[in-house]
Amino acid sequence: MQKENTGAGASAGEAAKKETIESAEILTVGTEMLLGDLVDTNTAWISARLAALGVGIYRHVTVGDNRERIVAALREATSRADLVITTGGLGPTSDDLTNECLALATGREMVEYPEAREHVDEMFRRFGRKPTSSNYKQVLFPEGSRLIPNPLGTAMGALLELDGALVATFPGVPTEMKGMFEETLEPLVKERTEGAIVSRTLWFTGIGESALAEKVQDLLDASDPTVAPLAGQGRVRLRVTTRAATPEEAEGKIGPVADEILARLGDYYFGTDSETIESAVGDLLKQRNATLALAESCTGGLLAKRLTDAAGASAYFREGFVTYSNESKERLLGVPHETLVESGAVSEPVAKAMAAGARKISGADYALSVTGIAGPDGGTEEKPVGLVYVGLSDANGTVAERLDLSAWRRSREAIRERSANRAFDLLRHRLLDGGGA
Amino acid sequence: MQKENTGAGASAGEAAKKETIESAEILTVGTEMLLGDLVDTNTAWISARLAALGVGIYRHVTVGDNRERIVAALREATSRADLVITTGGLGPTSDDLTNECLALATGREMVEYPEAREHVDEMFRRFGRKPTSSNYKQVLFPEGSRLIPNPLGTAMGALLELDGALVATFPGVPTEMKGMFEETLEPLVKERTEGAIVSRTLWFTGIGESALAEKVQDLLDASDPTVAPLAGQGRVRLRVTTRAATPEEAEGKIGPVADEILARLGDYYFGTDSETIESAVGDLLKQRNATLALAESCTGGLLAKRLTDAAGASAYFREGFVTYSNESKERLLGVPHETLVESGAVSEPVAKAMAAGARKISGADYALSVTGIAGPDGGTEEKPVGLVYVGLSDANGTVAERLDLSAWRRSREAIRERSANRAFDLLRHRLLDGGGA
Numbered sequence: 001m002q003k004e005n006t007g008a009g010a011s012a013g014e015a016a017k018k019e020t021i022e023s024a025e026i027l028t029v030g031t032e033m034l035l036g037d038l039v040d041t042n043t044a045w046i047s048a049r050l051a052a053l054g055v056g057i058y059r060h061v062t063v064g065d066n067r068e069r070i071v072a073a074l075r076e077a078t079s080r081a082d083l084v085i086t087t088g089g090l091g092p093t094s095d096d097l098t099n100e101c102l103a104l105a106t107g108r109e110m111v112e113y114p115e116a117r118e119h120v121d122e123m124f125r126r127f128g129r130k131p132t133s134s135n136y137k138q139v140l141f142p143e144g145s146r147l148i149p150n151p152l153g154t155a156m157g158a159l160l161e162l163d164g165a166l167v168a169t170f171p172g173v174p175t176e177m178k179g180m181f182e183e184t185l186e187p188l189v190k191e192r193t194e195g196a197i198v199s200r201t202l203w204f205t206g207i208g209e210s211a212l213a214e215k216v217q218d219l220l221d222a223s224d225p226t227v228a229p230l231a232g233q234g235r236v237r238l239r240v241t242t243r244a245a246t247p248e249e250a251e252g253k254i255g256p257v258a259d260e261i262l263a264r265l266g267d268y269y270f271g272t273d274s275e276t277i278e279s280a281v282g283d284l285l286k287q288r289n290a291t292l293a294l295a296e297s298c299t300g301g302l303l304a305k306r307l308t309d310a311a312g313a314s315a316y317f318r319e320g321f322v323t324y325s326n327e328s329k330e331r332l333l334g335v336p337h338e339t340l341v342e343s344g345a346v347s348e349p350v351a352k353a354m355a356a357g358a359r360k361i362s363g364a365d366y367a368l369s370v371t372g373i374a375g376p377d378g379g380t381e382e383k384p385v386g387l388v389y390v391g392l393s394d395a396n397g398t399v400a401e402r403l404d405l406s407a408w409r410r411s412r413e414a415i416r417e418r419s420a421n422r423a424f425d426l427l428r429h430r431l432l433d434g435g436g437a
Numbered sequence: 438m439q440k441e442n443t444g445a446g447a448s449a450g451e452a453a454k455k456e457t458i459e460s461a462e463i464l465t466v467g468t469e470m471l472l473g474d475l476v477d478t479n480t481a482w483i484s485a486r487l488a489a490l491g492v493g494i495y496r497h498v499t500v501g502d503n504r505e506r507i508v509a510a511l512r513e514a515t516s517r518a519d520l521v522i523t524t525g526g527l528g529p530t531s532d533d534l535t536n537e538c539l540a541l542a543t544g545r546e547m548v549e550y551p552e553a554r555e556h557v558d559e560m561f562r563r564f565g566r567k568p569t570s571s572n573y574k575q576v577l578f579p580e581g582s583r584l585i586p587n588p589l590g591t592a593m594g595a596l597l598e599l600d601g602a603l604v605a606t607f608p609g610v611p612t613e614m615k616g617m618f619e620e621t622l623e624p625l626v627k628e629r630t631e632g633a634i635v636s637r638t639l640w641f642t643g644i645g646e647s648a649l650a651e652k653v654q655d656l657l658d659a660s661d662p663t664v665a666p667l668a669g670q671g672r673v674r675l676r677v678t679t680r681a682a683t684p685e686e687a688e689g690k691i692g693p694v695a696d697e698i699l700a701r702l703g704d705y706y707f708g709t710d711s712e713t714i715e716s717a718v719g720d721l722l723k724q725r726n727a728t729l730a731l732a733e734s735c736t737g738g739l740l741a742k743r744l745t746d747a748a749g750a751s752a753y754f755r756e757g758f759v760t761y762s763n764e765s766k767e768r769l770l771g772v773p774h775e776t777l778v779e780s781g782a783v784s785e786p787v788a789k790a791m792a793a794g795a796r797k798i799s800g801a802d803y804a805l806s807v808t809g810i811a812g813p814d815g816g817t818e819e820k821p822v823g824l825v826y827v828g829l830s831d832a833n834g835t836v837a838e839r840l841d842l843s844a845w846r847r848s849r850e851a852i853r854e855r856s857a858n859r860a861f862d863l864l865r866h867r868l869l870d871g872g873g874a
Binding site: 324 | 465468469470471472473474475476477478480481482483484485486487488494495496497498499500501506510528529530531532563564566569571572610612636638645646647648650651654657658665666667668669674676678731733736737738739740741742744745746748749750751754755756757758759760761762765769799811812813814815844847848849850851
């Protein structure tokens with residue numbers, strides 16, 4: 001316990017050294033990142049949280065499990081930023097070096113923290129497993145550190161001053177890092193920032209990035225709020241950002257700009273911030289007390305998966321059919337055998353029959369269908385990879401839309417995602433037009 | 438055309454300056470990354486491709502759309518590495534600065550490349566749209582650059598020597614970057630590397646990282662081949678890596694180590710390299726000419742989506758049912774009403790009835806089912822968020838397994854992914870045991 005007090009005391013004292021935190025850098029540690037074994041999602045998550053607190057992030061750096069390079073990267077980052085957050089390298093194996101390198105960079109000893117030993121023992125008790133000797137590597141921290149509790153794993157983090165910058169080490173496991181960040185670091189950073197960066201993201205579909213940018217070029221050139229475009233997967237977003245002391249002040253600056261953007265681009269707008277095309281569809285269905293059924297071929301469950309990524313879909317999602325074979329399309333959805341033979345599975349009549357069948361069998365108000373060639377194989381001269389039909393059935397009847405992504409030679413994943421986006425957007429427009437209600 | 442020749446000539450000449458490429462750094466440009474708006478997947482992809490070519494990658498850096506910082510990052514990277522690859526900042530908007538900064542860093546002029554202008558015009562013709570004035574920003578490159586063709590988009594890349602290092606700029610759109618990398622840069626790097634880094638990744642499930650590491654600690658401590666562990670989503674992988682001049686030499690070094698690992702950990706092994714639990718299941722089903730049906734509740738189509746992520750699933754995937762409501766479970770899968778009332782939707786009997794029903798209706802040899810509470814809401818005292826039942830039905834009967842992830846307080850996504858992993862692994866073991874064949 002004595003160590004803990006020393007640690008907490010030391011860190012509290014040193015933390016006072018720097019009054020406000022204005023800039024941060026994020027250091028990812030792990031050879032698996034440099035080898036491309038793993039995509040680093042932690043850095044984006046941490047960046048978004050810090051940006052929301054008004055902390056400017058100027059650099060992300062990734063280095064491997066190498067003492068010299070980790071120490072060098074820690075020194076460079078602390079020389080530039082007020083706050084340096086590391087993820088990774090806190091595990092029990094011999095190539096987990098982050099806390100040891102933090103000790104080297106600060107010229108401190110690695111000492112055992114009794115609270116950490118108790119935590120490791122407690123975690124293993126909780127899951128009924130025996131700690132191995134290597135697990136106790138996780139009870140050593142640079143002397144004077146304040147520890148960051150980890151309710152979900154054995155790896156606690158360290159909080160320590162280095163060259164007047166605050167360094168915080170987190171494990172690489174996202175669920176563990178996120179909980180630790182929210183419970184320990186976020187409150188500490190909040191106390192040491194002035195105002196906050198507030199931003200609103202407006203989402204659009206059915207228009208290209210440069211065409212969209214031209215319509216709002218004057219706003220893109222403005223400095224407060226800033227407006228920045230970003231495109232991908234058939235969607236474009238505009239992020240409106242400003243710094244403000246209060247939410248009211250932020251709304252006063254962002255609101256009018258957002259209104260102006262929607263006045264010019266409202267036809268293409270589908271959502272704000274974390275809203276997706278499927279969540280927009282979900283909200284519209286909820287408002288209308290309407291239900292949806294899905295019939296998927298080439299997307300193979302992707303629409304259903306996306307519709308249920310968010311909780312609460314049970315309010316409007318009846319059921320989904322993944323009919324990957326013609327036989328399934330006939331038996332489960334009642335697609336006529338002759339239609340499949342005459343037009344082929346990837347055709348407008350089959351897309352319509354799938355949607356109509358799913359709606360009839362489920363009793364849902366609306367049904368969406370997707371049938372296409374996602375590739376990489378299975379394409380022909382007149383039905384190339386990237387040819388997709390999306391169908392929509394409601395009380396007014398059934399329609400289908402042809403979607404040709406072949407010219408872009410896209411990946412199977414991109415073709416499936418874009419097909420899903422188009423299908424959801426087809427229903428979104430129908431719901432907005434009040435059709436089938 | 439003259440520019441093109443000059444450019445090609447210059448770059449060819451300068452390229453000769455540096456004989457071999459041994460080290461690389463990747464520079465990502467984009468404020469959206471620093472704000473956490475976007476997860477950078479390009480860097481991992483490029484890193485994996487370079488590692489396979491035997492190029493050592495020592496650092497990933499991300500900076501925003503800021504002239505000074507991009508120029509500084511370019512100079513730092515080129516002072517350390519033989520090859521510097523940038524992604525992002527090649528778009529038509531005013532905050533796309535990468536090529537301009539490359540010119541600043543090399544003290545060169547930005548000049549128009551006729552081949553680039555022709556390309557921009559051609560791309561717009563191809564998609565029947567009119568270029569806007571801002572699109573022609575994409576025809577300017579640092580003088581002396583060799584251009585990297587982009588068959589999928591308007592943004593061509595630049596290839597240029599800087600301080601004896603080779604710099605290559607790519608757009609941030611993954612599909613465009615990947616095609617350009619494979620067609621232009623990869624062959625060039627291949628010519629300038631000696632031997633290659635060859636690695637094999639072995640995947641395990643049902644054992645923790647530290648327990649697994651203890652069983653192969655002697656191999657983890659060895660230096661050639663190196664063996665490195667990596668854990669996540671209920672799976673652990675061991676990556677065996679060596680440098681070799683020929684595939685035969687690599688196999689001679691990696692083969693025996695991999696065999697030794699499998700001799701010790703074979704019970705937990707499910708695949709190699711890009712194999713997933715679902716692809717392992719798919720291969721086993723194919724070998725046995727067997728078919729599979731899916732009945733999903735809380736995973737809402739995730740199993741079907743994952744099973745069809747790879748092409749060719751139609752050979753063994755019959756159909757999938759996403760029965761999100763009790764009514765759907767009764768009507769589509771024949772789950773008895775009283776079972777749902779007595780045991781509740783999240784229960785062993787319902788998981789069994791779903792699997793048995795899906796198998797009967799589809800006529801498939803095997804059926805998997807998942808029903809659980811993915812959260813964040815809907816948990817109760819005796820049925821907490823994270824409680825999941827997975828069912829398996831085959832010719833020998835129907836079983837269900839209880840999976841309790843509640844202690845870990847995981848995210849909805851993690852609970853869904855782990856439930857899918859467990860369900861696929863249940864079938865994998867059944868197939869290996871020759872059950873239900």
